[in-house]
Amino acid sequence: KIVNFAGWLLPVQYRDAIAVSHVHTRTYASLFDVGHMLQTRVWGRDSGEFLESLTTADLLASKPGAASLTVFTNDNGGILDDLIITKDGHDRFFVVSNAGRRNEDMELMNQRL
Numbered sequence: 001k002i003v004n005f006a007g008w009l010l011p012v013q014y015r016d017a018i019a020v021s022h023v024h025t026r027t028y029a030s031l032f033d034v035g036h037m038l039q040t041r042v043w044g045r046d047s048g049e050f051l052e053s054l055t056t057a058d059l060l061a062s063k064p065g066a067a068s069l070t071v072f073t074n075d076n077g078g079i080l081d082d083l084i085i086t087k088d089g090h091d092r093f094f095v096v097s098n099a100g101r102r103n104e105d106m107e108l109m110n111q112r113l
Contacts, residue, residue, distance in 0.1 A: 006099035008036035038102035040095040040109070047091045054112060055085065062087045072097070072108055081105055 001013045014021065024030065042051060048060045057070035064087050072080040081104070083097035097105045 006036070006102070008099060010036060034096050036099045038095075038097045038099060038105055040097070040106070041088075041093070042095055042109075043088075043092040045091060047093060048087075050112070051085060051093055051095070054108065055083070057085055059085060059087060059093065064089045072105060080108065 001011065002009050003012050004010075021030070051057070052059050054072050055068075055070040056073060057068040059068060062068060067084050067086040069082070069084055071082050074080055081097050081101045083095060083105075085096075086094040088094055
């Protein structure tokens with residue numbers, strides 16, 4: 001079954017039932033295409049501190065290649081969006097956030113720069 005999600009046509013279910021896909025993923029592995037999601041590279045001096053000011057992740061302590069599942073927060077600590085940040089190296093990060101909030105996520109990062 002294909003649905004429209006944030007302007008992208010995405011599969012939500014294949015031939016097999018969702019439970020079958022779930023068991024397969026838990027037993028073996030599955031791939032997830034993030035091509036429809038907002039993908040942002042953040043780099044430069046203090047880029048880790050900048051991203052830590054927007055999220056709950058301890059990015060400075062993570063090792064290169066490590067990915068952190070985290071959230072963007074508002075000024076009161078409320079959750080705005082969930083995302084994954086991968087540390088590519090010293091002061092280099094790859095941020096993947098949700099397609100449905102791509103405009104809001106970019107606005108948040110730009111406002112806080």
